[in-house]
Amino acid sequence: MRFPFRLNRSGWPARMLPRRVCFPDPRALLRPEEITSPEVFSERISVLLLGGTYKTTRPGRHRQSDALLVGALRQKSPVVLDVGASDGSTALDLITALGDAFEAYYVTDRALSLRVRADDRGRAFFYDADGACVLAATPRLLFYPAAAGSRRWPRWVLPGWRGAIPPFDPAYPEVSLVQPRLREIARRDARVRLRPHDIFQPWDGPAPTVVKAANILNRAYFSDDQIRRAARNFWRALAPDGLLLVIDNRDAEKASLFARTEGGFGHIDSIHGGTEIKELILSC
Ligand SMILES: C[S@@+](CC[C@H](N)C(=O)[O-])C[C@H]1O[C@@H](n2cnc3c(N)ncnc32)[C@H](O)[C@@H]1O
Numbered sequence: 001m002r003f004p005f006r007l008n009r010s011g012w013p014a015r016m017l018p019r020r021v022c023f024p025d026p027r028a029l030l031r032p033e034e035i036t037s038p039e040v041f042s043e044r045i046s047v048l049l050l051g052g053t054y055k056t057t058r059p060g061r062h063r064q065s066d067a068l069l070v071g072a073l074r075q076k077s078p079v080v081l082d083v084g085a086s087d088g089s090t091a092l093d094l095i096t097a098l099g100d101a102f103e104a105y106y107v108t109d110r111a112l113s114l115r116v117r118a119d120d121r122g123r124a125f126f127y128d129a130d131g132a133c134v135l136a137a138t139p140r141l142l143f144y145p146a147a148a149g150s151r152r153w154p155r156w157v158l159p160g161w162r163g164a165i166p167p168f169d170p171a172y173p174e175v176s177l178v179q180p181r182l183r184e185i186a187r188r189d190a191r192v193r194l195r196p197h198d199i200f201q202p203w204d205g206p207a208p209t210v211v212k213a214a215n216i217l218n219r220a221y222f223s224d225d226q227i228r229r230a231a232r233n234f235w236r237a238l239a240p241d242g243l244l245l246v247i248d249n250r251d252a253e254k255a256s257l258f259a260r261t262e263g264g265f266g267h268i269d270s271i272h273g274g275t276e277i278k279e280l281i282l283s284c
């Protein structure tokens with residue numbers, strides 16, 4: 001069960017609390033001039049929790065999996081559907097690994113932007129497309145309303161937080177959750193598209209040659225039934241000879257590459273023992 005609070009690093013002197021118990025300040029997303037590198041952007045995005053999933057990501061975490069995929073493509077120019085791509089750091093990496101050799105690259109996630117209300121007490125409230133507050137950030141604390149609602153916490157855990165959240169207003173400014181460089185590339189190159197997409201819904205774009213699902217088909221987030229449902233959606237979406245790349249980054253980068261077959265998926269190759277859901281994908 002997730003605890004609904006974390007400490008915001010900005011409000012605690014480093015000598016008082018070690019960095020590992022304090023988290024980067026997501027309010028910096030409202031002040032782009034403070035974000036000095038793609039890594040810093042990813043750190044701030046990774047603090048967000050949406051639909052039970054942290055948006056954890058960072059550049060460079062799929063190097064071996066991307067190499068496995070590029071090798072299997074044998075210079076074919078693919079249409080890539082990257083699902084649960086978070087801020088797109090790893091999409092940028094795969095775009096680079098593909099060189100210019102791709103037909104289209106869809107960078108998708110359940111949420112690519114949020115609406116934010118900031119107030120003069122230094123607090124920021126982040127709302128998803130349904131108007132639900134997903135994060136309230138103060139200079140010292142990060143509060144996750146969905147985690148708070150997931151069980152009955154004792155009163156001392158939630159001292160008056162719920163009442164403090166302002167009601168949603170669709171006029172609140174929109175903040176992009178996508179890496180600035182990727183947004184810039186998408187503006188210049190019509191082949192790169194940023195699109196909200198939920199893996200539990202059918203894909204309504206062109207049939208991809210590759211579906212990349214990294215750190216999303218995870219048993220800590222979803223039940224086996226949900227994972228099978230998502231995998232079947234990928235199967236329906238994929239071109240007949242399409243590929244599915246599933247990656248888990250925990251202690252090490254583990255990945256499995258599957259080929260779409262007539263009736264399901266066949267295993268092509270794995271690295272570091274492959275994904276923990278390999279059998280689930282083969283059985284769907
Ligand atoms: C742990 S991050 C992985 C990011 C990136 N793929 C990586 O490996 O670095 C999981 C992402 O899945 C997204 N996500 C969660 N549920 C989703 C859903 N039902 N459909 C699409 N994306 C979802 C989250 O918003 C989050 O950005």
